[in-house]
Amino acid sequence: MYTNKLARWLYAAAVLLLVCAFAAPTPASAHSVLTKAVPEPNSQLNESPPRIELTFNERLESQLYYIKVFDEIGRALPDLKAALSADQKTMSLDLPKLGNGRYTVTYHVISADGHPVEGTYVLSIGPGAEGAIVGDPSSLHAGHQLSADMSVYDVLKYLSRIAYYFGLLALAGWALWGAFADLRHSAIAETYRSGLLGVQRAHFLALIAFVYFHYQDLLGDQGLGELVDLFTGTWVGRSWLAAFVLALIGFAVLGRSKAGDALVVGLLLAAKSVNGHAMGHDPIWLTVSLDFVHLLGAAVWVGGLLLIVPQWKKNKAWVDGFLPKFSNAALLAIVALALTGTATTLLFLPSLRYLLYSQWGILLIAKVVFVVLVILLGLGIRLAMRQRKEKDVRDMVRMDFGAMAIIVVLVSLLTFISPVPPNEPLYWHEMGETASSPHMTVQVAPMVPGDNQFRIDIWLTKELGKPKQVLLKLQDTDKPDVAPIEIPLAEHTNEQPDAGYTADETYEQHSYKADGPFIPFPGNWKMEVRIMDKNDDETVYTTVKRVY
Known part of the structure; x- marks a missing residue:
């Protein structure tokens, strides 16, 4: 009775979120993109401009931005500090009187979704060589595309994301199942407690690796002296700081009470929800809410599978009793994942045709294929349970576990790659x-x-x-x-x-x-x-x- 009532509420909430997504505006965003530069990139000027103004298509983080100007021999112009407009979309730099010659302008910002955006171009003043178009003055992202020629550092960066997302979902799901399935007083109580400590440690180490491989891109050329501003002045830094604090608190709190477990897990997922693509799209309250529900559904599914698979042979009696609960909850979780994922895609992309234009779209299509496979496996598991076909249930649960691992990998990549491909000159x-x-x-x-x-x-x-x-x-x-x-x-x-x-x-x-x-x-x-x-x-x- 409780499960049926919960299902009705979840279905209603998911449909409401989906309706809101269709009703909301759908701006196209590929992290932040430079839409206007004054003076124009690579232009020839008769005299020194009073300032440089760079306007972006979306709100920027209020810290760790800069414009630097270098002369023909590579010397940086001293004592110049950029300013940000009230709407946090335009960055400007007042210039002293510049002599004739060629100047290189480089900029660094952090977009609202937490990704670094950089660019470089040339300005020429007075008679002389006109600046050639250099690179992509609109948006040079720090390694936001998968490619065969990625460096070892880039590969480790992606691996750290995969480890972090798996660790977060494993910890959240393990703690939630322990609290609301009362595993602390079950036949696997000792296994649950030792497993909880294990997933906490794995999550904490993955979080450290994740931050280590990403913070340098956000700092740009500003050095370690700006770490305080990163962790206190940007949403991505605040979310990392909150995740560290909550992970440490979790070592003392998790596994002791339902309320404590739910609070810590909820805050951990909320901290992740305010760091990513959801922060770069409007309305933020909706995109962040969708991301939170998506993470929660994934945690329930991942955590349940992590509990079941290792116990299949060790404690078959407990698995037989737990599997119906997991099946019902997993079905609701997959429904929530499908609906929130659909709504998020409609908000992120100006058109579904964009699914065919980018790595993000191709990875999303692959994820959808595996989600459909999971839905079919879930239906098969429920049918096999009713017919008491134990071998079929075991095989399909293992397949479900494999599909889950692949989906987590795809999601970790989707959170880093831009939904809309960057434009290039x-x-x-x-x-x-x-x-x-x-x-x-x-x-x-x-x-x-x-x-x-x-x-x-x-x-x-x-x-x-x-x-x-x-x-x-x-x-x-x-x-x-x-x-x-x-x-x-x-x-x-x-x-x-x-x-x-x-x-x-x-x-x-x-x-x-x-x-x-x-x-x-x-x-x-x-x-x-x-x-x-x-x-x-x-x-x-x-x-x-x-x-x-």
Whole structure:
């Protein structure tokens, strides 16, 4: 009777959360992304700018941010400290009067979801070489993608995340089952107590490793002197500090009372809920709540399996009595996991099509496959229990345990990889098919929805001279009913022509620029360049690039 009533409440709560998720706005966020820079990255200025202003798409942490400026020989400009706007989205740095030359600007922030974001670009002042587009000035994340060429340090970083999530869920689930299934006074009381101490130690060591492999990215180049600000001035640092304190308290409190166990576990899960992707999306109260319920459901499932599998041969009588309780609770937990996971995905992604564009989406699809497998195993276990097929129950529980381990690994990776892929500047070069055909390079930075800097360099033979017409058009192939956008190009004097072509006296370089909001929204943008020479011969180049 109690289980049925609890099921009805959980179903109602999950449906309510899902309705709220559909009703809530769904902004797209890939950690924090630089959306506007004044002066523009890689620009040529006639005189020293009064300040540098960097605007991001979402709120930043209020500590551990900086803008640093280096001169041509790599010396940092002294006594410069960046400031953050009231809405915590714009970072600015007042500059002294700068002399002519090339300056390198580098920045570091921590996004609201606790991930470090860094970038570097070049500014040139006065006559001289114009800065080339350097890297990705919009968002250079500290190792947020899986790749075959990851360093040993990056591999250890991911392994520490897996160990931490498994340790957290194991501890939370073990403690909750011990409290509410009264394992302290059961046939496995001694095993439960020794196991509780074991999972506490494993969780604490995994937490230390997790923090060790992540704190340096958050500090950037600021050194260990900023550790206090990290742990007290940022949400990610506060959550780590709370987790350390609660883990230590747990050694003295857990296993003594239901209320104490529930309080410590609830606070541990809450501390994790305010550190991650949930903090980077609105409404925060909903995303954090969904994350908490998701973690709680996972803990119930993981903890129960950890109790059952080792005891199958040691204490079969106890397993037979515990398995029906676990089956009912696991079913409710999986329902909660499925609904909260669906709601979270709808909040994180602007469209379900994004599942196919990123590592995050691919990993999520893999997780869904294993969740469906777990649901089928759960139904099979319940059916086999009714038919008293002990061997089938045992085999399916073991399979359930294996699927659980894989899902925990996938979840630990999902929490670090950005849901929406980061945008990267465009560098597009085309060689002419014949000696008289134009060569062309297009650069667009930062290549994000909103304001961008467009630059086209064209090389024609001296015999053909200046192009008669140069057109640049953009069209979102996902929205064929929207007409192409024509970019208003203006001739641009290039202070430093491309050396590869200027060495060949056969060609002349012609440059064009445009600045403005000509990529108005995310999409799969087709870029078309039309070049007409003095003989009215037209060359057309096209490429397609997705903007997230």
